[in-house]
Amino acid sequence: MAKKMSLKQVAKAGLLSENPVFRLVLGTCPTLAVTTSALNGVSMGLATTFVLFFSNLIISALKHVIPDKVRIPCYIVIIATFVTIVEMVMQKFLPDLYDSLGVFISLIVVNCIIFARAESFASANPVLLSMADGLFMGLGFTGSLVLLGGIREILSNGTFFGLGADLSAWFPKMEVFGLTVGGFLTFGLVMALINHLADRRTKKAEARKAEAQKAEVQKAEAARSGAKEG
Amino acid sequence: MKKDMVKSVVVLTAIALVSGVLLGLFHQLTALTADEEEARVLEKLAEVVELRDPQKVDRRGADDEGVSYFYRDTDAAGEEYYILVTEGEGGYGGPVEMFVLVQDDRIFRLAVGSNAETPSKLEQILNESYLAQYLDKDITAIGEFVLNGGGENGVDAVVSVTRSATAVNNAVNAAVRFYTAWKEA
Structure with a gap:
């Protein structure tokens, strides 16, 4: 299926139609845990993007070398290597973020998105396309985390990326959105909204298609009746 | 095959x-080099206490695996106090770093440093009423704080936060052991 995908299709799939968080519902655990702020969301997202990009690259490049029987341990070693590199770099250069994301950086190893893309895409597609898949899936994940983190930060703290005026004059700060329960609530509401919009779009497209078919049938009938009269 | x-x-x-x-x-x-690590610890310390001129203290042979740094500083009134940077094992996400501030042989302030605990869980034991169980007691006479123990050195843990509470308790006890040995030396 994925073998015939173009770069544009890969990009669209990663960012929108197969968005890992809202459409495939993968990586829900870190999604709920780290999206207490937009900055946490973007950091976790970019760390995951790095791992996705490089693990897809290596797995795709070695797909004919890795025997089928040991593919899972090989993928795990490759993914864990890049996660540990991200962890070491963050600890050295971004210690505050490292503390803030805590154990969830290490847990990228078992993030379903990465393993799913390695197993379903990188192991069956050319290197460049696999890199693109990793990049766009990662960016789709990052965008989703920033969206959720931004909403939760605004509602619970009245800020966005730690900046901005105190918004408590417009609405009271709702601390519940900074807690786990707020994560579930925001995730559910945003997913419902996205599904609603996607359904509406699909229905519109189907209606347009049906209208076009109807118009074609009418045109054909008109042509037939014209021919009879003639 | x-x-x-x-x-x-x-x-x-x-x-x-x-x-x-x-x-x-x-x-x-x-x-990280040793200097970088120390600079990072001092940076974190500065967030929880107003540092004036922290000086490393001679350990006098006292040693405890849990105590990574030992400083002397003065407060606004010019009174001397000690800062012990400790690590307590047993946390849910690994060791928990604590800053233990001691004046006149009594802990007068506790603050948490690096850790990988669940923040909402840790918050339940990093409040004033919980930490008060450790404060204002002569630590050279108390021996060790005992989690869920009775008496003056007993500390009541919080249900569902026992692992974080254990790590915090171990970190404080490392400071108590070290400080007592240092005083005796």
Whole structure:
């Protein structure tokens, strides 16, 4: 299926139609845990993007070398290597973020998105396309985390990326959105909204298609009746 | 069959070896020097207490694996106090770093440093009423604080936060042991 995908299709799939968080519902655990702020969301997202990009690259490049029987341990070693590199770099250069994301950086190893893309895409597609898949899936994940983190930060703290005026004059700060329960609530509401919009779009497209078919049938009938009269 | 097995072993070993080399290289590039680590600790300390002129204190042979740094500083009134940077094992996400501030042989302030605990859980024991159980007691006479123990050195843990509470308690006890040994020396 994925073998015939173009770069544009890969990009669209990663960012929108197969968005890992809202459409495939993968990586829900870190999604709920780290999206207490937009900055946490973007950091976790970019760390995951790095791992996705490089693990897809290596797995795709070695797909004919890795025997089928040991593919899972090989993928795990490759993914864990890049996660540990991200962890070491963050600890050295971004210690505050490292503390803030805590154990969830290490847990990228078992993030379903990465393993799913390695197993379903990188192991069956050319290197460049696999890199693109990793990049766009990662960016789709990052965008989703920033969206959720931004909403939760605004509602619970009245800020966005730690900046901005105190918004408590417009609405009271709702601390519940900074807690786990707020994560579930925001995730559910945003997913419902996205599904609603996607359904509406699909229905519109189907209606347009049906209208076009109807118009074609009418045109054909008109042509037939014209021919009879003639 | 045998050929397949050998190939599997060779490939997996090769991948693991390359990963090991790559990680070793990155470790060399990103490892913190002792000075960098100390600067980072002091930076964190400055967030919880107004540091004036923290000076490293001679340990006088006292040692405890849990105590990584030991400083002397003065408060606004010019009174001397000690800062012990400790680590307590047993937390849900690994060791918990604590800053233990001691004046006149009594802990007068506790603050948490690096840790990988669940923030909402840790918040339940990092409040004033919980930490008050450790404060204002003569730590040279108390021996150790005992979680869920009775008496003056007993500390009531919080249900569902026992692992974080254990790590915090271990960190404080490391400071108590070290400080007592240091005083005696």
